[in-house]
Amino acid sequence: MSSLWHRVDESLAERDASGLRRTLTARSAESTLIDLSNNDYMRLSQHPEVIAAGQAAMAKWGASAAASPLISGYTEAHAELEARLCQWAGFSSCLVWNSGYAANQAVLGRLPQRGDLVLADRLIHASMIEGVLHSGARLQRYQHLDLGHLESLLEQHTGDERDVFVLTESVFSMDGDYPDLAAMAELKARYGFIWIVDEAHAIGWYGAKGSGLVEEAGVAEFVDVLVGTLGKGLGSMGAFTLFRKVELREYLINFANEFIYSTYLAPASAAAASKAVEIAEAMTEERVQWRQRSRDFRSAIAEAPDGDSPIVPVLLGPADKTMAAAQELLMSGFRVGAVRPPTVPANSSRLRISLNTGLTEGQLEQLTAVLQEVAR
Numbered sequence: 129m130s131s132l133w134h135r136v137d138e139s140l141a142e143r144d145a146s147g148l149r150r151t152l153t154a155r156s157a158e159s160t161l162i163d164l165s166n167n168d169y170m171r172l173s174q175h176p177e178v179i180a181a182g183q184a185a186m187a188k189w190g191a192s193a194a195a196s197p198l199i200s201g202y203t204e205a206h207a208e209l210e211a212r213l214c215q216w217a218g219f220s221s222c223l224v225w226n227s228g229y230a231a232n233q234a235v236l237g238r239l240p241q242r243g244d245l246v247l248a249d250r251l252i253h254a255s256m257i258e259g260v261l262h263s264g265a266r267l268q269r270y271q272h273l274d275l276g277h278l279e280s281l282l283e284q285h286t287g288d289e290r291d292v293f294v295l296t297e298s299v300f301s302m303d304g305d306y307p308d309l310a311a312m313a314e315l316k317a318r319y320g321f322i323w324i325v326d327e328a329h330a331i332g333w334y335g336a337k338g339s340g341l342v343e344e345a346g347v348a349e350f351v352d353v354l355v356g357t358l359g360k361g362l363g364s365m366g367a368f369t370l371f372r373k374v375e376l377r378e379y380l381i382n383f384a385n386e387f388i389y390s391t392y393l394a395p396a397s398a399a400a401a402s403k404a405v406e407i408a409e410a411m412t413e414e415r416v417q418w419r420q421r422s423r424d425f426r427s428a429i430a431e432a433p434d435g436d437s438p439i440v441p442v443l444l445g446p447a448d449k450t451m452a453a454a455q456e457l458l459m460s461g462f463r464v465g466a467v468r469p470p471t472v473p474a475n476s477s478r479l480r481i482s483l484n485t486g487l488t489e490g491q492l493e494q495l496t497a498v499l500q501e502v503a504r
């Protein structure tokens with residue numbers, strides 16, 4: 129047998145033996161389940177004006193960008209989205225990407241280089257890790273949210289490396305917590321690193337204008353690259369990067385293969401996202417209300433940590449217990465994420481409950497009651 133087939137069989141058998149084999153299930157549009165598994169926090173994927181903007185752009189541009197961006201895939205719909213995002217978040221320069229995964233791989237694969245040092249929160253997303261590994265820079269992790277540890281690594285840094293980068297998510301995707309960004313900005317002022325913040329799960333939910341935790345903490349002027357996604361709080365598809373210095377945009381346009389050699393994001397997705405930004409900006413009351421609902425919901429579930437983000441982890445530990453709890457919730461009409469290793473560390477399997485502004489109070493109460501039963 130060829131070594132490929134041998135490796136495939138062995139790897140899948142290992143997953144079976146550990147009970148961690150993943151399977152893919154197609155979701156039905158007719159499903160009546162209450163869905164708390166997606167990242168559509170502001171419910172904008174279902175907003176009639178967002179849908180109408182996407183439909184109008186599809187009628188105008190067709191279903192595809194039909195080319196990579198440097199050839200002819202970059203359209204006025206993409207340029208308008210960039211301008212809107214810059215204005216929203218207070219940055220001077222923006223670039224739109226096909227996905228957050230591609231954006232992170234490109235930014236972290238191209239900006240740091242061999243000879244640089246990258247200090248990253250221990251729990252940052254796989255897309256950032258992969259980028260850094262590709263860059264050849266030295267990667268060191270600091271304990272999750274532990275800025276004392278980050279500072280000690282900054283102090284220990286001997287100055288041998290050319291540049292130091294610091295990477296964090298704002299809201300962490302599997303834990304729903306976030307670092308003290310104002311304190312990180314102070315560290316930046318003291319140590320002078322290049323600061324990259326992934327706001328994938330904060331966009332829409334935080335900030336007076338809804339552009340995220342960087343806005344809320346008032347630290348936009350310290351952030352060198354802000355990575356955001358369009359497919360989560362903005363209910364569309366794709367991603368963006370905001371730059372403090374316009375030269376970084378030019379550099380990535382010239383050197384990021386993820387950008388250069390891929391058919392560009394459909395104009396309809398860009399137009400839907402532009403409309404979503406406009407609507408998200410005005411959702412001030414929803415933001416206040418839903419952060420409070422997040423706090424209240426968490427306080428009723430013993431296994432959930434305090435917080436106010438849309439991501440509520442319900443920590444159950446063993447993978448089989450987590451899968452069984454998710455199944456019981458399904459039987460009660462709720463779809464939630466069940467997250468197991470290797471996505472999260474061993475014995476920290478959890479239900480990942482994503483709140484969204486479309487849920488009713490009655491549904492949340494019902495969910496709380498079911499969770500209290502199944503989490504035992």
Ligand SMILES: Cc1ncc(COP(=O)(O)O)c(C=O)c1O
Nearest residue numbers: 227228229253301328357359366
């Ligand atoms: C923190 C973070 N960054 C980036 C991504 C990737 O974004 P996308 O889904 O647009 O590829 C994710 C995806 O879940 C994420 O959680």
